[in-house]
Amino acid sequence: MSVAPRLNFPEGMLAGQTAIITGAGQGIGAETAAVFAREGCKVVIADIDAAKAEKTAQAINADGGAAIAVAGDITVNEDIDKLVQKASEFGGGKIHIIVNNAGYAWDDPVEKIQDKQWETIITLHNTAPFKLIRAVAPYFMVKDGEPRNIVNISSTSGIYGNAGQASYALAKAGLVGLTKTLAQEWGPGYSVRANTVAFGAIKTRLTQAPAGGYVVRPDGTKHAVGFHGGYDEAEAKWASEIPLRRIGTPTDAARATLGVVSPLFGYVTGQTIMVSGGRGGM
Numbered sequence: 131m132s133v134a135p136r137l138n139f140p141e142g143m144l145a146g147q148t149a150i151i152t153g154a155g156q157g158i159g160a161e162t163a164a165v166f167a168r169e170g171c172k173v174v175i176a177d178i179d180a181a182k183a184e185k186t187a188q189a190i191n192a193d194g195g196a197a198i199a200v201a202g203d204i205t206v207n208e209d210i211d212k213l214v215q216k217a218s219e220f221g222g223g224k225i226h227i228i229v230n231n232a233g234y235a236w237d238d239p240v241e242k243i244q245d246k247q248w249e250t251i252i253t254l255h256n257t258a259p260f261k262l263i264r265a266v267a268p269y270f271m272v273k274d275g276e277p278r279n280i281v282n283i284s285s286t287s288g289i290y291g292n293a294g295q296a297s298y299a300l301a302k303a304g305l306v307g308l309t310k311t312l313a314q315e316w317g318p319g320y321s322v323r324a325n326t327v328a329f330g331a332i333k334t335r336l337t338q339a340p341a342g343g344y345v346v347r348p349d350g351t352k353h354a355v356g357f358h359g360g361y362d363e364a365e366a367k368w369a370s371e372i373p374l375r376r377i378g379t380p381t382d383a384a385r386a387t388l389g390v391v392s393p394l395f396g397y398v399t400g401q402t403i404m405v406s407g408g409r410g411g412m
């Protein structure tokens with residue numbers, strides 16, 4: 131018979147913790163923030179879209195959670211510093227969780243990709259997460275007995291490749307190496323856990339048919355998102371290729387990330403958790 135206590139978290143699985151979630155103005159990031167908040171976590175909504183970040187934070191606060199919005203571009207050094215400063219103030223001098231989630235793809239076949247396209251995607255998905263992690267080092271290389279987690283959001287494209295997504299696939303694969311290295315550097319001594327969560331098909335603005343939606347590029351220009359044959363347009367086709375026979379929801383995605391940072395995953399680090407309904411391999 132196990133001597134482990136019955137699992138019960140009356141204050142929530144993340145009570146007393148503070149999380150920074152990038153790209154949390156909408157989509158998977160916003161849902162992750164809401165799910166974390168319901169588990170007692172203070173959440174910092176970091177997004178380049180100030181209005182959406184504010185709206186998400188307000189909704190969480192209205193629901194009884196604790197959230198602040200910090201608008202900024204995650205690829206800009208000063209914005210990263212401001213984000214960490216605000217998060218530290220909000221968390222009473224502590225930051226426990228980073229979810230590097232902000233991102234989008236700028237796709238083309240290899241022979242057509244321009245340098246700017248390439249560099250934008252690598253900067254957004256690799257350099258920015260690295261710089262944020264480096265900036266929070268003083269909050270993670272500590273020995274206060276409290277949990278610390280880094281989650282880097284990847285994609286099945288980074289694990290299996292995806293025709294037309296060379297830059298995105300490279301960047302998402304790169305996060306796997308960053309995560310494993312971090313697990314080896316900050317695990318010993320500080321018990322920091324670092325894991326990658328790789329999503330398959332999750333229904334968000336990013337993956338719907340083009341509907342006039344856009345993200346703001348670091349240089350301020352607008353980048354249209356969505357693609358023909360997106361999950362809403364061709365849902366049945368996509369679902370037929372997924373063992374669980376459905377496209378994932380932002381809640382599916384958010385709950386998986388919650389699971390990874392929760393005490394239930396306390397002995398899991400350096401891993402890539404596939405959240406794809408089994409698509410692309412099992």
Ligand SMILES: NC(=O)c1ccc[n+]([C@@H]2O[C@H](COP(=O)([O-])OP(=O)(O)OC[C@H]3O[C@@H](n4cnc5c(N)ncnc54)[C@H](O)[C@@H]3O)[C@@H](O)[C@H]2O)c1
Pocket residue numbers: 152153154155156157158159176177178179182202203204205230231232233234235254283284285286328329330331332333334335336337345346347348355
């Ligand atoms: N939706 C999917 O099927 C899917 C699959 C695999 C991986 N992902 C990954 O999940 C993450 C979230 O994607 P989503 O589907 O929720 O997309 P989304 O477009 O709904 O949300 C992305 C958010 O990131 C923000 N953002 C973009 N650039 C930013 C910057 N420079 N600084 C700060 N914020 C910025 C946007 O404003 C937006 O709020 C991304 O990293 C994406 O690559 C998504």
